[in-house]
Amino acid sequence: MGTRITRTNRIFFIGFIFLAALASAASAATVQQRVNQYGAAVRARMEPHFKAAGLTYPAARLTFIVLKDVKRLELWAGNNTSKDTPMRLVKTYDIKAASGTAGPKLREGDRQVPEGIYAIESLNPNSRYHLSLRINYPNTFDRARAREERRANLGGDIMIHGKAVSIGCIAMGDEAAEELFVMAAQTGVKNIRVLLCPCDLRSQENFLPPFTAPGWTATIYKNLKLALEDYK
Template identity: 45%
Template sequence: MHTTRRIALIALLCLFNLQALAEPAESANEKRSVWDVVMQYGDKAAARLMPRFQFAGVNWPPQEVTLLALKDTRLLELWALDNGTWKHVRDYRIKGMSGIKGPKLREGDRQVPEGLYRITELNPNSSYHLSMKLDYPNAFDLAQAKIEGRTDLGGDIFIHGKAVSRGCLAVGDNAMEELFVMTALLGTDKVSVLISPKDYRFRPLEPLALDAPYWVRELNERIAFNIRRFPLHKK
């Protein structure tokens, strides 16, 4: 890594006071830390991302980020908050994703959940290169499950590298390096993930399927409300 960029990365890590860097490894087999990953890929990730942020008119690293995942087009959009305005930075292809449109209901259904989530953990020792864990099930998921008496909701939903996935979002190794380093620099509390069955910025809400839970309508309305914070842009 170039000395100047290494110093800049170290300064940024100290500035953002990452809790993740201080967390102990979960097992003796985990050899890499978040710090190790940032030092290994940080220069390369920054070199790819900084021109994108400059073109969007956003400082690097940004204040806050939302990752917008669209199931129907298998696209992951990166948006950064700048002086109260959300600006589009770049798109990533979702290379691996199982299931169909609709929320995750139970363990083993291979569905990617839908809704607004947060990043809770950075995993530098993932079997899929690198990964970021989502807070599924969130409060909305838990509330609907309680009403319906569902108890085995599943978990361990990640955005990760490689190109295959069961219930998670695989975006490839290069993209995952960028997202991992960026999230490490910001802190997980500054990164949210909005997963939608389709792009409600120009597609209407549809009538529910006959076998869909009644609350999916409310979920889609919440997703549509959140997704419209991000203006349409040319692909």
């Protein structure tokens, strides 16, 4: 009898887990459903900013410039996918939370926001932090430096997301996350650039890497300075 009860319980438990998984999948929203949910409100909030910048909404290209020291994110946009078309500043956001200090991310658990030139890899419409945009850390440069230094466990899952808590991510609050998520979906992630900077290297041209940072950090800052020439 005891064996029969155990088997019955096991079958019931497996069935429960299967049904829970089905329910979770059924309740999960798609990117387009989130755009439908928040799109009208985002357009109403963002169109005046785009108009003031001399742009039409939505954009053909976007750039997010993150300034770690002052916890600020600048949204730049362009109405043409050509790289020869000037980008214009549309809106500046306060970052609600971002851990770490100046210097690149080196390993899992160091709580550092990465530094360098990145892309948006994907959008998560069912994030635990409302909505999130996944940054492609570690990128090719990060992996190459890690191989040279025989470093493993570089970490990952670096997001721009909602709420106001962060361990290596960039927490924007829910309303800002809705705006960035919807605009990213409408523009297309392939047309988005992310510059993660220790500070505003446009005005702090002589900023030096922390003494604890790897020597190649200077190369990151040089590349960021060159990239930021398009955003003045």
